[in-house]
Amino acid sequence: MKKIGVVLSGCGVYDGSEIHEAVLTLLAIDRQGCEAVCMAPAVGFAVTDHLVNRETGEKRSVLVESARIARGNIRDIKEVKAAELDAIIFPGGFGAAKNLCDFASKGAAASVNPDVARLIKEMAVAGKPIGAICIAPTLVAAVLGKEYSPLVTIGTDAGTAAEIEKTGAKHQKCPVTEFVVDAQHKVVTTPAYMLATRISEAAEGIDKCVREVVKLM
Amino acid sequence: MKKIGVVLSGCGVYDGSEIHEAVLTLLAIDRQGCEAVCMAPAVGFAVTDHLVNRETGEKRSVLVESARIARGNIRDIKEVKAAELDAIIFPGGFGAAKNLCDFASKGAAASVNPDVARLIKEMAVAGKPIGAICIAPTLVAAVLGKEYSPLVTIGTDAGTAAEIEKTGAKHQKCPVTEFVVDAQHKVVTTPAYMLATRISEAAEGIDKCVREVVKLM
Numbered sequence: 001m002k003k004i005g006v007v008l009s010g011c012g013v014y015d016g017s018e019i020h021e022a023v024l025t026l027l028a029i030d031r032q033g034c035e036a037v038c039m040a041p042a043v044g045f046a047v048t049d050h051l052v053n054r055e056t057g058e059k060r061s062v063l064v065e066s067a068r069i070a071r072g073n074i075r076d077i078k079e080v081k082a083a084e085l086d087a088i089i090f091p092g093g094f095g096a097a098k099n100l101c102d103f104a105s106k107g108a109a110a111s112v113n114p115d116v117a118r119l120i121k122e123m124a125v126a127g128k129p130i131g132a133i134c135i136a137p138t139l140v141a142a143v144l145g146k147e148y149s150p151l152v153t154i155g156t157d158a159g160t161a162a163e164i165e166k167t168g169a170k171h172q173k174c175p176v177t178e179f180v181v182d183a184q185h186k187v188v189t190t191p192a193y194m195l196a197t198r199i200s201e202a203a204e205g206i207d208k209c210v211r212e213v214v215k216l217m
Numbered sequence: 218m219k220k221i222g223v224v225l226s227g228c229g230v231y232d233g234s235e236i237h238e239a240v241l242t243l244l245a246i247d248r249q250g251c252e253a254v255c256m257a258p259a260v261g262f263a264v265t266d267h268l269v270n271r272e273t274g275e276k277r278s279v280l281v282e283s284a285r286i287a288r289g290n291i292r293d294i295k296e297v298k299a300a301e302l303d304a305i306i307f308p309g310g311f312g313a314a315k316n317l318c319d320f321a322s323k324g325a326a327a328s329v330n331p332d333v334a335r336l337i338k339e340m341a342v343a344g345k346p347i348g349a350i351c352i353a354p355t356l357v358a359a360v361l362g363k364e365y366s367p368l369v370t371i372g373t374d375a376g377t378a379a380e381i382e383k384t385g386a387k388h389q390k391c392p393v394t395e396f397v398v399d400a401q402h403k404v405v406t407t408p409a410y411m412l413a414t415r416i417s418e419a420a421e422g423i424d425k426c427v428r429e430v431v432k433l434m
Contacts, residue, residue, distance in 0.1 A: 011228060011236075012285035019228075019286055023240040023416075030417045050284035051291065067267035068229035069236055071410075074268065193288075199240075200247045 001035045002217060004210075005088035007077060007116065008040040008066035009095025013193070014048040015055075016062070018093030021133050021192050022069045024203045025091050028210035037085060038074040040066035041113050045099045062099050077115045082122030086217045089210065092134020092192055103138040108166030110142045117143050124148060129186040129216040131209050135160070137189040141169035144185070151182040155191030177204040181212055188212045218252045219434060221427075222297060222305035224333065225257040225283035226312025230410070231265040232272075233279070235310030238350050238409050239286045241420045242308050245427035254302060255291040257283035258330050262316045279316050294332045299339030303434045306427065309351020309409055320355040325383035327359045334360050341365060346403040346433040348426050352377070354406040358386035361402070368399040372408030394421040398429055405429045 006025055010016020029036045040063045047058040067074045082088075090096055097104035101112040112120075120143040123130050132140045137152035138160065144150050145167030153174035154160050161171040174180045176195040181188050190205035223242055227233015246253045257280045264275040284291045299305075307313060314321035318329040329337075337360040340347050349357045354369035355377065361367050362384030370391035371377050378388040391397050393412040398405050407422035 013288050016285075018288075019236060020240050020243070020288070023237050024244070026237070027241070027416050027420055030415050049281055050287075050289050051281045053289055064266055064268045068233075070267075071230050071235075071237070072267050072270055198247050199244050203244055 002086040003035050003037050004029050005037045005085045007090050009099045010045055010062050011065040011068045012050050013093045014050055016093055016095035017091050018193050020199050021091040024206045025089055028207045032214045038070035039077040039080050041077050041115055082126050087129040087213050088123050089131035090136035092136045096136040101139050101142055107163035112142050129213045131188045131213040133190055134192040134194050141167040145169035148185050150185045150187040152189040153180040155194035176201045179209040186216045219303040220252050220254050221246050222254045222302045224307045226316045227262055227279050228282040228285045229267050230310045231267055233310055233312035234308050235410050237416050238308040241423045242306055245424045249431045255287035256294040256297050258294050258332055299343050304346040304430045305340050306348035307353035309353045313353040313356055318356050318359055324380035329359050346430045348405045348430040350407055351409040351411050358384040362386035365402050367402045367404040369406040370397040372411035393418045396426040403433045
């Protein structure tokens with residue numbers, strides 16, 4: 001069974017992985033007959049109260065909270081190598097831009113969690129597909145932009161698109177139910193909740209994105 | 218647009234709502250062209266570390282953590298009346314049996330959160346459909362078992378089924394991709410992660426359960 005890494009960044013749209021996107025990714029992977037290998041970095045993050053969208057001052061662990069989405073079946077990304085995987089996918093949520101890198105505050109000047117950066121580079125060197133959803137394409141741009149200039153989408157947000165292009169990556173507008181593929185670099189991206197107003201819209205784009213990742217494996 | 222209440226019990230299979238089940242319920246509701254009205258009680262619960270499946274001694278709020286699944290769009294169940302809803306659905310996860318009632322420790326002698334019990338009774342009196350997933354049918358049995366003897370399923374677990382029958386409710390075995398309907402009492406149940414070994418199995422049963430709830434509205 002082909003293995004697709006799913007890199008989580010916590011559990012909740014404002015301070016971790018966007019939960020719907022993560023679950024819809026797991027569903028699409030399973031429906032393609034592949035195995036999802038969930039992983040996250042064992043680092044701390046600042047908690048946001050999702051009822052009022054305000055930081056609480058509390059710290060939690062990205063790995064421990066991500067384990068909620070993975071039903072406990074999750075690994076420290078530090079221990080995962082590209083050689084074990086056939087592809088990798090990054091769901092969105094602010095965690096992708098705050099916990100896996102600091103793109104949310106630094107834009108194109110973002111630094112990326114060293115294990116996340118290592119794994120993305122390993123996948124690129126091995127010619128294995130990389131999927132990224134919602135805001136997570138910023139992570140791919142931050143790691144691969146300068147060397148590979150991959151083509152990605154985050155939907156239509158001009159400010160984010162401009163920061164992506166500063167990394168050397170290219171941005172293409174895309175509607176929520178579609179995806180953008182860079183066939184040369186095997187990078188597949190879809191806007192999901194950067195644009196979605198309904199969960200079924202996000203589901204359609206994510207399902208197509210995962211199918212394309214599988215096709216490129 | 219028809220409104221379907223979704224009662225959450227936290228965010229994570231071991232101490233709250235089973236996240237996959239909750240998200241798949243929201244997806245199925247949206248695909249039926251209905252609006253999900255997420256709600257949860259504003260009560261505390263004991264946190265389980267999902268990486269190691271052990272209680273940490275920490276307390277969090279069911280409403281605040283449930284807001285992660287609802288992307289902030291959630292109400293205190295105390296303020297929700299059956300008159301606003303066309304149906305109600307309870308996803309599973311241990312939260313349904315530990316935070317919405319204490320069935321997990323007390324079995325048929327369980328007491329139920331007063332607002333949850335009130336809303337279930339209001340729905341039954343109004344003749345509006347009630348869906349329950351995974352372990353959540355125990356909640357419906359605890360509230361309605363004595364008066365209505367509804368027919369429900371939690372899959373095949375004999376011990377849980379026996380406790381359900383002690384409440385006065387009836388239990389019927391059911392495979393993961395199917396559902397059980399009590400057309401008289403408009404109660405629809407499906408086993409999901411009581412039996413599922415893959416997310417796509419849970420998705421199939423939940424989708425059918427939600428469609429049946431919509432049909433009964």
